[in-house]
Amino acid sequence: MLTPTAFEPRGKSPPKADAFRMRFVSIRNSRLMEKLYDVFEPTIVRLHPLFKAIGYEKAERPVAAVEKAIKGALFDCRMCGQCILSSTGMSCPMNCPKSLRNGPCGGVRANGNCEVYPDMPCVWVKAWEGSRTMIKGDRIAEVQPPVDHRRKGESSWLSVVRQKVGDEPQAPAKKH
Ligand code: SF4
Numbered sequence: 001m002l003t004p005t006a007f008e009p010r011g012k013s014p015p016k017a018d019a020f021r022m023r024f025v026s027i028r029n030s031r032l033m034e035k036l037y038d039v040f041e042p043t044i045v046r047l048h049p050l051f052k053a054i055g056y057e058k059a060e061r062p063v064a065a066v067e068k069a070i071k072g073a074l075f076d077c078r079m080c081g082q083c084i085l086s087s088t089g090m091s092c093p094m095n096c097p098k099s100l101r102n103g104p105c106g107g108v109r110a111n112g113n114c115e116v117y118p119d120m121p122c123v124w125v126k127a128w129e130g131s132r133t134m135i136k137g138d139r140i141a142e143v144q145p146p147v148d149h150r151r152k153g154e155s156s157w158l159s160v161v162r163q164k165v166g167d168e169p170q171a172p173a174k175k176h
Protein backbone atom coordinates (compact mmCIF):
# COMPACT_ATOMS: atom_id res chain seq x y z
CA MET A 1 0.00 0.00 0.00
CA LEU A 2 1.28 3.46 -0.88
CA THR A 3 1.83 5.57 2.21
CA PRO A 4 0.72 9.15 1.57
CA THR A 5 3.33 11.74 2.38
CA ALA A 6 3.46 15.50 2.21
CA PHE A 7 7.12 15.36 1.20
CA GLU A 8 7.49 14.97 -2.53
CA PRO A 9 11.01 15.58 -3.77
CA ARG A 10 11.25 17.14 -7.20
CA GLY A 11 12.10 14.03 -9.19
CA LYS A 12 14.39 11.35 -7.83
CA SER A 13 17.48 13.48 -7.40
CA PRO A 14 18.19 15.35 -4.19
CA PRO A 15 17.21 19.03 -4.40
CA LYS A 16 19.93 21.34 -5.69
CA ALA A 17 21.28 24.04 -3.39
CA ASP A 18 19.43 26.70 -5.42
CA ALA A 19 16.15 24.99 -4.64
CA PHE A 20 16.23 26.04 -1.01
CA ARG A 21 17.98 29.41 -1.21
CA MET A 22 14.77 31.47 -0.92
CA ARG A 23 13.60 29.34 1.99
CA PHE A 24 16.74 30.28 3.89
CA VAL A 25 16.26 33.99 3.16
CA SER A 26 12.83 33.71 4.79
CA ILE A 27 14.30 31.89 7.79
CA ARG A 28 17.02 34.53 8.16
CA ASN A 29 14.24 37.11 8.19
CA SER A 30 11.98 35.09 10.47
CA ARG A 31 11.27 38.04 12.75
CA LEU A 32 10.07 40.12 9.80
CA MET A 33 7.98 37.17 8.59
CA GLU A 34 6.50 36.85 12.06
CA LYS A 35 5.57 40.53 12.09
CA LEU A 36 4.03 40.30 8.63
CA TYR A 37 1.99 37.29 9.70
CA ASP A 38 0.84 39.10 12.83
CA VAL A 39 -0.67 41.73 10.53
CA PHE A 40 -1.92 39.24 7.96
CA GLU A 41 -3.76 36.91 10.31
CA PRO A 42 -6.27 39.40 11.80
CA THR A 43 -6.77 40.82 8.31
CA ILE A 44 -7.77 37.50 6.79
CA VAL A 45 -9.88 36.63 9.85
CA ARG A 46 -11.88 39.79 9.17
CA LEU A 47 -12.78 38.30 5.78
CA HIS A 48 -14.78 35.54 7.45
CA PRO A 49 -18.15 37.05 6.48
CA LEU A 50 -17.01 37.12 2.85
CA PHE A 51 -15.81 33.50 2.93
CA LYS A 52 -19.04 32.54 4.65
CA ALA A 53 -21.09 34.29 1.98
CA ILE A 54 -19.13 32.61 -0.83
CA GLY A 55 -19.06 29.30 1.01
CA TYR A 56 -15.83 27.93 2.48
CA GLU A 57 -15.84 24.96 0.11
CA LYS A 58 -16.00 27.25 -2.91
CA ALA A 59 -13.36 29.58 -1.51
CA GLU A 60 -11.01 26.68 -0.77
CA ARG A 61 -9.57 26.21 -4.24
CA PRO A 62 -8.72 29.84 -5.11
CA VAL A 63 -7.43 30.66 -1.64
CA ALA A 64 -5.31 27.49 -1.57
CA ALA A 65 -3.88 28.42 -4.98
CA VAL A 66 -2.83 31.87 -3.74
CA GLU A 67 -1.44 30.39 -0.52
CA LYS A 68 0.53 27.80 -2.47
CA ALA A 69 2.02 30.42 -4.78
CA ILE A 70 3.08 32.77 -1.98
CA LYS A 71 4.22 30.23 0.60
CA GLY A 72 5.73 28.00 -2.05
CA ALA A 73 7.98 30.84 -3.15
CA LEU A 74 8.85 32.00 0.36
CA PHE A 75 9.03 28.77 2.34
CA ASP A 76 8.97 25.85 -0.13
CA CYS A 77 5.53 25.13 1.32
CA ARG A 78 4.23 21.61 0.59
CA MET A 79 0.62 22.53 1.42
CA CYS A 80 0.21 20.11 4.30
CA GLY A 81 -2.90 22.02 5.34
CA GLN A 82 -1.78 22.41 8.98
CA CYS A 83 0.76 25.18 8.97
CA ILE A 84 3.13 25.42 11.93
CA LEU A 85 5.66 27.86 10.46
CA SER A 86 5.16 30.22 13.41
CA SER A 87 6.37 27.44 15.72
CA THR A 88 9.29 26.31 13.59
CA GLY A 89 11.34 29.45 13.07
CA MET A 90 9.66 29.88 9.65
CA SER A 91 11.37 26.68 8.45
CA CYS A 92 8.73 24.42 6.87
CA PRO A 93 8.99 21.00 8.55
CA MET A 94 7.50 19.29 5.50
CA ASN A 95 10.79 19.89 3.71
CA CYS A 96 12.34 17.35 6.07
CA PRO A 97 12.56 14.11 4.03
CA LYS A 98 11.13 12.32 7.05
CA SER A 99 8.37 14.94 7.53
CA LEU A 100 9.34 15.29 11.19
CA ARG A 101 7.29 17.91 13.03
CA ASN A 102 8.83 17.68 16.49
CA GLY A 103 12.50 18.27 16.03
CA PRO A 104 15.28 16.55 14.12
CA CYS A 105 16.01 12.86 13.81
CA GLY A 106 19.21 11.38 15.13
CA GLY A 107 20.89 11.53 11.77
CA VAL A 108 21.84 15.19 11.54
CA ARG A 109 25.40 15.38 10.25
CA ALA A 110 28.21 17.04 12.18
CA ASN A 111 28.04 20.00 9.80
CA GLY A 112 24.30 20.44 10.50
CA ASN A 113 23.20 18.94 7.20
CA CYS A 114 20.50 16.38 6.47
CA GLU A 115 21.15 12.65 6.76
CA VAL A 116 19.12 11.94 3.60
CA TYR A 117 20.26 14.90 1.50
CA PRO A 118 23.87 15.62 2.57
CA ASP A 119 23.94 18.92 0.66
CA MET A 120 20.85 20.30 2.39
CA PRO A 121 21.06 21.91 5.83
CA CYS A 122 18.76 20.12 8.28
CA VAL A 123 15.31 21.71 8.32
CA TRP A 124 15.32 21.57 12.12
CA VAL A 125 18.76 23.13 12.52
CA LYS A 126 17.45 26.02 10.41
CA ALA A 127 14.21 26.03 12.43
CA TRP A 128 16.15 26.51 15.64
CA GLU A 129 18.19 29.34 14.10
CA GLY A 130 15.04 31.04 12.82
CA SER A 131 13.23 30.67 16.12
CA ARG A 132 16.00 32.45 18.02
CA THR A 133 15.26 35.76 16.32
CA MET A 134 11.48 35.55 16.65
CA ILE A 135 9.46 37.20 19.42
CA LYS A 136 7.43 34.03 19.98
CA GLY A 137 10.30 31.75 19.01
CA ASP A 138 9.96 29.62 22.15
CA ARG A 139 6.90 28.08 20.56
CA ILE A 140 9.38 25.73 18.93
CA ALA A 141 9.23 23.75 22.21
CA GLU A 142 5.49 23.07 21.82
CA VAL A 143 4.69 19.47 20.98
CA GLN A 144 2.96 19.24 17.60
CA PRO A 145 0.29 16.65 16.80
CA PRO A 146 1.00 14.16 14.02
CA VAL A 147 0.38 15.55 10.55
CA ASP A 148 -3.02 14.58 9.12
CA HIS A 149 -2.28 13.65 5.52
CA ARG A 150 -5.97 13.81 4.60
CA ARG A 151 -5.64 17.59 4.77
CA LYS A 152 -2.86 17.84 2.21
CA GLY A 153 -3.63 20.57 -0.33
CA GLU A 154 -6.04 22.43 1.95
CA SER A 155 -5.60 26.10 2.75
CA SER A 156 -4.12 26.62 6.21
CA TRP A 157 -5.20 30.23 5.99
CA LEU A 158 -8.89 29.32 5.75
CA SER A 159 -8.42 26.78 8.48
CA VAL A 160 -7.00 29.48 10.78
CA VAL A 161 -9.93 31.79 9.99
CA ARG A 162 -12.41 29.08 10.88
CA GLN A 163 -10.58 28.24 14.10
CA LYS A 164 -10.44 31.87 15.16
CA VAL A 165 -14.13 32.50 14.59
CA GLY A 166 -15.21 29.12 16.00
CA ASP A 167 -16.63 27.87 12.70
CA GLU A 168 -14.61 24.71 12.15
CA PRO A 169 -16.03 21.92 9.97
CA GLN A 170 -17.06 18.77 11.82
CA ALA A 171 -15.11 16.45 9.51
CA PRO A 172 -11.99 17.04 7.40
CA ALA A 173 -12.85 18.93 4.20
CA LYS A 174 -12.94 16.93 0.99
CA LYS A 175 -9.80 16.77 -1.12
CA HIS A 176 -9.90 18.73 -4.37
S1 SF4 B 1 1.30 24.69 5.31
FE1 SF4 B 1 2.52 22.89 5.97
S2 SF4 B 1 3.81 22.49 4.19
FE2 SF4 B 1 3.13 24.64 4.02
S3 SF4 B 1 4.65 25.94 5.04
FE3 SF4 B 1 3.08 25.44 6.54
S4 SF4 B 1 3.90 23.60 7.60
FE4 SF4 B 1 4.99 23.79 5.64
